[in-house]
Amino acid sequence: MKVRIDSELCTACGLCTDDVPDVFVMGDEVAEVTNPDVSAELEDAVKDAADSCPAEAIIVE
Ligand code: SF4
Incomplete structure (x- = not known):
């Protein structure tokens, strides 16, 4: 599984970095x-x- 972040959508809310810092x-x-x-x-x-x-910026493929 691959993951990426759409930097145009990310609002830097910090949710993902708090939840999965690895x-x-x-x-x-x-x-x-x-x-x-x-x-x-x-x-x-x-x-x-x-x-x-909240920004639907995390794309899992
Ligand atoms: S949860 Fe989404 S909007 Fe928030 S920091 Fe992570 S990628 Fe950006």
Whole structure:
């Protein structure tokens, strides 16, 4: 599973970086993904973060 953040949509609310800090970190202006290849044990947490993102900026593929 892969994940990315649409930087045009992210509002830097901090939800994903608080919930899954192993995958999402706050950059200078928006959240960033540390590694787009999500490990199996983090897949559910990343999917939950994508569902919870108020800007729908987290794209899981
Ligand atoms: S939850 Fe969504 S809007 Fe908030 S920081 Fe993460 S990607 Fe950006």
